[in-house]
């Protein structure tokens with residue numbers, strides 16, 4: 001009986017999220033008195049044993065197969081399901097990323113077991129089956145759900161950033177083991193076939209400054225002064241869903257529950273009301289400055305700083321002041 | 329081409345989400361209802377595919393009788409017909425939801441023929457379980473990829489694109505297939521007056537949902553602790569610019 005971690009990697013490059021899943025697994029394993037084990041899928045992950053041992057894996061299972069040429073949700077899910085049948089772990093943990101959730105859902109479907117997604121905390125106990133009391137996130141993090149579940153093997157994903165990815169004091173033995181899998185050739189149907197690379201540069205999720213515009217900007221052209229301010233500060237433009245729905249900006253710029261989560265040093269929220277679905281994507285910003293005509297707007301009451309006024313006048317004035325101080 | 333899109337009726341909260349006194353549900357007393365933006369985009373994808381290839385697009389939901397509103401909305405933007413799997417509660421656990429949807433799709437397909445594509449949202453707006461689509465696809469024996477930001481159908485193959493760090497991955501799923509759609513794949517249209525009128529007449533079949541309960545139980549909903557902050561007012565209008573730039577300097581973002 002173990003707590004088994006799904007090792008998320010991209011053609012052998014470990015995803016940081018895996019280390020968060022390792023941390024969650026260590027916490028569960030110590031309550032259950034069980035070892036942490038890890039499962040690496042595809043020969044591309046052969047080199048990951050060392051780092052997994054450093055993060056507490058007592059044993060690292062490797063599943064290799066000719067169809068595992070790249071990521072594939074069905075093939076990876078089937079490997080997971082076979083690992084559960086072979087090892088009967090108390091729990092399987094993955095980080096709640098796109099791939100982590102997808103692979104665990106595939107495994108859960110194949111095993112007909114529950115899968116509790118996006119848990120912020122997990123409190124396990126075991127009496128023949130594993131029972132958990134969890135707090136999971138709903139509405140992209142705007143609401144918490146206390147829930148319980150029980151199953152012979154508990155399948156869980158943990159919320160990204162809920163667990164500290166730092167290595168523990170005591171490493172695991174990291175003994176390598178082979179997991180023999182039988183995969184039907186048809187599972188290759190959903191394996192990745194190709195990739196296109198994006199040009200590197202500052203992205204919305206990593207930008208130090210985001211200048212966000214909402215419905216108050218009024219038009220696509222209205223974003224020019226926001227763009228200028230963003231460029232002066234080495235940042236990027238963001239927007240609300242009202243903006244993408246109007247076709248003023250591409251969805252790649254949308255901040256929020258169904259857009260991008262941002263964490264800049266400063267977020268300028270211009271002409272944005274601060275609906276909960278927007279806020280949940282912006283709340284990790286270190287400082288928020290709201291620029292709004294309405295001093296009662298939700299964003300104004302939640303932000304650390306605010307300017308009350310017309311963004312079409314305030315934003316250009318900020319840019320002009322920056323240029324003046326730089327002697328431009 | 330025959331397409332089925334699964335959508336979930338959810339409340340549309342504004343500034344915050346309030347919970348009922350018993351802690352078991354969202355207080356919807358003063359709220360309108362909608363579906364996830366991902367599901368709106370799945371509906372738009374289906375409508376565009378039918379425009380390009382011909383065929384029909386059915387919208388399906390499992391929910392209370394009121395969820396007919398979301399089916400009619402989907403019909404107003406071009407879906408052909410609707411199926412309401414009715415339940416007495418506002419939602420079922422994800423395993424049970426998937427069992428009921430898979431059984432209903434099997435029954436529809438036995439009567440009217442197989443769906444070439446079954447589309448879902450990447451995740452439901454309220455539950456965020458990331459699994460109902462995957463479970464349904466597996467029960468139906470279909471390949472499934474979630475998180476699609478691109479979807480084209482050519483020669484019996486669904487070409488799916490998905491965003492990852494640093495680029496896009498492509499998948500080629502043989503039809504029949506299932507795909508989970510993400511917002512941003514397209515720009516959903518608004519209903520026209522003609523669409524609104526047509527949606528009133530669209531066929532909506534109501535069937536009692538059937539599925540065994542899953543093993544996950546909600547015990548309580550609650551709001552996360554709010555970071556309480558007092559807002560520092562930097563001023564009114566353009567005259568506030570020097571105070572804003574002072575702040576930027578203090579925060580070290582003015583290099």
Ligand SMILES: Cc1cc2nc3c(=O)[nH]c(=O)nc-3n(C[C@H](O)[C@H](O)[C@H](O)COP(=O)(O)OP(=O)(O)OC[C@H]3O[C@@H](n4cnc5c(N)ncnc54)[C@H](O)[C@@H]3O)c2cc1C
Pocket residue numbers: 213214215216217239240241242243254255256257258259260270271272273274275276277278281291292293294297309310311312339340341362363364365453
């Ligand atoms: C499931 C779900 C998911 C969602 N996901 C997202 C998401 O990811 N991201 C997102 O943003 N939204 C999301 N939404 C939509 C969200 O609920 C709001 O509808 C949206 O955020 C509103 O955008 P807004 O603030 O720009 O517009 P509004 O709410 O209309 O606010 C406009 C603001 O601009 C101010 N204003 C107007 N003119 C000026 C001016 N000249 N100068 C200064 N201020 C001015 C007004 O006072 C007002 O505060 C989601 C909704 C649902 C149901």
Ligand SMILES: Nc1ncnc2c1ncn2[C@@H]1O[C@H](COP(=O)(O)O)[C@@H](O)[C@H]1O
Pocket residue numbers: 334335336337364366367388389390391422425447448449450451452453455456457458459460461
């Ligand atoms: N009650 C429901 N009725 C119809 N479709 C649903 C329902 N619940 C979930 N789905 C579909 O499954 C997707 C994933 O839901 P979830 O697993 O709850 O995140 C949603 O985006 C919908 O497409």
